[in-house]
Amino acid sequence: DKLMQELVDLEKENPELAAPHSPTQKVGGPPLEKFNQVEHSKPMLSLDNAFSEEDIRKYYERTKSTLAEEPVFVGEPKIDGLAVSLRYENGVFVQGITRGNGLAGEDVTENLKTIKALPLRLFSEETIEVRGEVYMTKEDFESLNQRRQKQELQPFANPRNAAAGSIRQLDPKLAASRPLHIFIYSAVNPREDSYWQTRQKLKGLGLPTVPLAQQLKFSQVKPYYEHVASQRSSLPYEIDGVVLKVDSYRYQSKLGSTSRAPRWAIAWKLKTEKKMSRIEDIFVQVGRTGTVTPVAKITPVSVAGSTVHRATLHNEDHIKSLDAKIGDVVSVHKAGDVVPEITEVLHDRRNGREKAFSMPSVCPSCGQKIERLPGEAFHRCQNLSCPAQLKERIKHFASRDAMDIDGLGDTLAQQLCDQGLVQDVGDLYYLTEKQLVTLDRVGKKTAQNLLQAIEDSKQRPLESLLYGLGISLAGKGTARRLVSHYNSLSAIASAPQQDLEKIEDIGPKVAGSIRQFFSRLSTHQIIKKLEDAGVSTEQRQKQKAGQSSLEGFSIVLTGTLSVSREEAKSLIEANGGEVKSSVSSKTDYVVAGDNPGSKSKKAVDLGVPVIDERTLWVLLEEDVL
Ligand code: IVH
Secondary structure (H helix, E strand, O other), rough: OHHHHHHHHHHHHHHHHOOOOOHHHOOOOOOOOOOOOEEEOEEEEEEEEOOOOHHHHHHHHHHHHHHHHOOOEEEEEEOOEEEEEEEEEEEEEEEEEEOOOOOEEEEEEHHHHHHOOOOOEEEOOOEEEEEEEOOOOOOHHHHEEEHHHOOOOOOOHHHHHHHHHHHHOOHHHHHHHOEEEEEEEEEEOOOOOOOOOOHHHHHOOOEEEEEEEEHHHHHHHHHHHHHHHHHHHHOOOEEEEEEEEEHHHHHHHHOEEOOEEEEEEEEEEEOOOOOEEEEEEEEEEEEOOOEEEEEEEEEEEEOOEEEEEEEEOOOHHHHHHOOOOOEEEEEEEEEOOEEEEEEEHHHHHHOOOEEEOOOOOOOOOOOEEEEEEOOOOOOOEOOOOOHHHHHHHHHHHHHHOOOOOOOOOOHHHHHHOOOOOOOOOHHHOOHHHHHHOOOOOOOOOHHHHHHHHHHOOOOOOOOHHHOOOOOOOOHHHHHHHHHOOOOEEHHHOOHHHHHHHOOOOOOOOHHHHHHHHHHHHHOOOOOHHHHHOOOOOOOOOOOOOOOOOOOOOEEEEEEEOOOOOOHHHHHHOOOEEEEOOOOOOOOOOEEOOOOOOHHHHHHHHHOOOOHHHHHHHHHHHOOOO
16 A cells, blocks of 8 residues: 555556556546447457256257367356456557447547456456456445445446446546456457467466366366355356356367357356245335235345345245245245345245235235235235325436436435435425435435435436336336337327227237326326426437438338337438338348347348447437436
8 A cells, every 4th residue: 555655646647657556546437428439349249048957058069060070178167247458568458348239349448447356457468358248246236235325326237237337437537436346358359279278378467367267178078167055155157157168269160150140159047046034024015006016024045146135025925836935944046136025935944834825905004904906916905195105206217228317315305205305206406405405315415415416317318217217017117118109298198098009019908008197187286296396207308300310321120129110210200211121232221129130141242330229228328228
């Protein structure tokens, strides 16, 4: 620390001595306006996945038959982080780019410089490009989330999102405050004969390679996979598979790549991590639409990177089908590796002291009757002004995908409801500093920040507002689709049910729910409050004719997008672009959704840029999904 301080002082006095690779750079430079897009020297591909021993055997047979020889593999844990490409010139780190769409990514050099494990200068004056995975440890992730919760910021769902969020911070000082790490897993245009040799060379240069790597004959692959799986929970970082790579570069070239993934490597995914715990209690939670969900309080266990204290039991029928009781020993996993869920009850571990649970007949928050309507899986609290529902509605309204009001989390929402400061989301726009400072742990600065965040939210796009209003059955996709057909909240509010049903993916149930929502007096009162406060309830103006963002562009769509082809086409056309069915050298962009077809390969062959859906929305100046 002393030496560091000495260096900082020295560089302050003699700025000409501050080398770009100086360790002082690890604290983060000045904030950036935006990240520059940079093309990759070679595409950053994905990996194909194998989910079973059989998948791996088939992969091996295919590989062996193409090579007509027995390959040697290198096995490495698959780190669950985000991929970056790093360039060193004459031994000095000069540029780091995110994966982006695989062909071009964002220049995040300044943030990468803050990663302590990443050398700013190599042990030799090598010019080299390497690729690796940036990650956050499970422990750092937990403490970051605890800090965020205290600050009423939304916690990250997993270490990967936390790492990605940190690397995409425009303020490198903020990125420096987030503890990130990196492992390098490949070199671009290596001069060695095999990946194993490259690993030795990378280590020699001072770069952190992926731990637990091994050279393997095919017969050793399964034991290796099992070994890595057994280490998973004790590793300080998250892994989600084992990557098998054909070691010899000559063989790698012979096998080649598809436009998506190399044929010389495959990821054998690990099974979702499960842990044993015990149900200490079962309580119910009231959601924003009144659904009453039973939740198990369990003995805390660490599952897939975070400590789990509670797990959803979904509904009454689910408890019945699991035959779960208070006191039961259970197996817990994270559905989609995010939401903890009880998957199994170990009935043979019962001791007779377990207690059955039954759904309460009244709402724990407002005391009104809870009902399960015929044909519905969930119990509901029917009281629209139930404080628990209100709190959830406010949290939802303020959430990132909705109005994105930073600082308005669980505790604050609870206090606002308890103190009667808000009766609906419209009231948020009438809060005053004087009211806010009366709340627990809210000082002048916090109050001002919150008011500013609320003020900023007035300009959020219509679909964010619509989603934030929390119409039953209408998620983000529905909000987006509604906004692509109607350009104001009042137009949606007065749209007849049969018109709504004509919109792609909106069936009678969803349309009915939208109509019901807008037929309530309370909804009209909220909308009036929002409008009077100056919240934007119209879709942002599209570009003027002649200045359209895609004027003259020829675009080809491939793969599954989050909106229908027709919608994407009409949005592109509304912005002056043209959608073509086949790729040629005249195509300006190929937009690749999930599972893109041969069109994206053809685009790569013709040198036509392939962009992802997000980038399309950016080009359209639509709001990114
Ligand atoms: S090798 C695709 N090795 O997984 C080029 N990738 O799902 C060869 N990843 O894009 C990649 N750990 O970001 C390789 N030990 C490892 C890895 C690894 C994580 C990432 C990488 C890749 C993604 C594919």
